[in-house]
Amino acid sequence: MVSGEFRDVFMGAIIANSGYTREIASAAIQAGNADLIGFGRPIISNPDLVERFANGWSLNPAADPGVWFSFDKKGYTDFPTYRKF
Numbered sequence: 001m002v003s004g005e006f007r008d009v010f011m012g013a014i015i016a017n018s019g020y021t022r023e024i025a026s027a028a029i030q031a032g033n034a035d036l037i038g039f040g041r042p043i044i045s046n047p048d049l050v051e052r053f054a055n056g057w058s059l060n061p062a063a064d065p066g067v068w069f070s071f072d073k074k075g076y077t078d079f080p081t082y083r084k085f
């Protein structure tokens, strides 16, 4: 996760990513170590990721890396939004 040391050497906005969860992202921002957190894999499998984070809803299973960089929608745009049962 992003270290606070970057603040000493970089004066711009710090956008961190890679492996963040909602909780770890919030902690990094609260600690002042980052201004924004980018999400890659979670946004692929959760088209409503922002709403899920905002409401504390669970996430879909991670996208299958076997279909990444393909030319098909499978594994990219076929994940469901959150539904309460």
Ligand SMILES: Cc1cc2nc3c(=O)[nH]c(=O)nc-3n(C[C@H](O)[C@H](O)[C@H](O)COP(=O)(O)O)c2cc1C
Residues within 6 Å of the ligand: 017, 018, 019, 020, 038, 039, 040, 041, 042, 068, 069
């Ligand atoms: C399928 C896939 C495609 C990606 N394509 C790009 C890309 O074109 N350019 C880029 O800078 N990063 C790309 N990334 C990297 C993501 O932006 C992000 O850095 C990475 O997924 C780590 O964040 P995460 O742990 O939230 O997934 C890609 C990641 C995935 C999984």
